Amino acid sequence: MNFLVVITGPTGVGKTKTAIEIAQHFSTEIISSDSRQFYKEIPIGTAAPTPYEQKQVPHHFVGHLSIQDTYNAYSFQNDVIQYIPSLFKKNNIVIMCGGSGMYIDAVCKGIDNIPDIEPEIRQKVIEQHQNEGIASLRTTLKKLDPDYYAIVDLKNPARLMRAIEVCFQTGKPYTSVRKNTQQKRDFVCIPIALSMPRNELYT
Template sequence: MANYLITIIGPTAIGKTALSIELARHFKCDILSCDSRQFFKEMTIGTAVPLEAELAAAPHHFIQHISVFDPYTVGDFEREAITKLDELFAKNNVQIMVGGSGLYVDAILKGFDDF
């Protein structure tokens, strides 16, 4: 069976989170954030990090999972996200990626070494 990665990309505050949660509920799948600012625990202002209720509505990954004081590159994200997607696709052939950081989106969709 083919795998499908629904990708929702755009600027802050256009409804990406609400749409991704609706789709995750429909497909019974997880949400991967590819927003480079939402990765960091300390960055809550200006990043539109999903609210606790939104995080509870569907499984999320890569939301406030690291500290700004820890080194973290797009290559790190690519490796971790591909590993996570492999795990998730083993359970459900539809997954969702949402965010607004083009470099991080391209790392997943095109491969870091290929764009």
């Protein structure tokens, strides 16, 4: 049986340090699931592992992309699922560390292949929200996808905008591409969520 130990928590809580300690204990390697750490142009401000930390334990998916690359949680899922068997050949325990929940869920549970949104469409929806407010988004979504309108949090503009973007991009209701079908994995995910008192985390 293979195990993926998933270290999560807010920035500054000590995920990298904990992941390295666990990886050293099991003589294994680390996959980064922090989407900000993927980009080689922005190592500062992302709490990316330092060269020294990467020398202590091999890290994967750190600085492997350019900010010019198109990449999302679905891409990450495919890359990790393709790559992780090579790590499990060396050790049946692998560590994944990061705070990007959607990317973690994509690896552990699977994610729908939602198409990329063209910049013009995204800007159009953003401007609709800015100029006409959330009520306009609700009206648009109700026309485009009444089924999703019936279940979505109508007070959450981000979710409304995302659904509308997909409707405009595909010409189909959002619910037709949003399957939420959990995919079977040949490894077991073991989540470890780190936390600390808020006053300590932000001092």
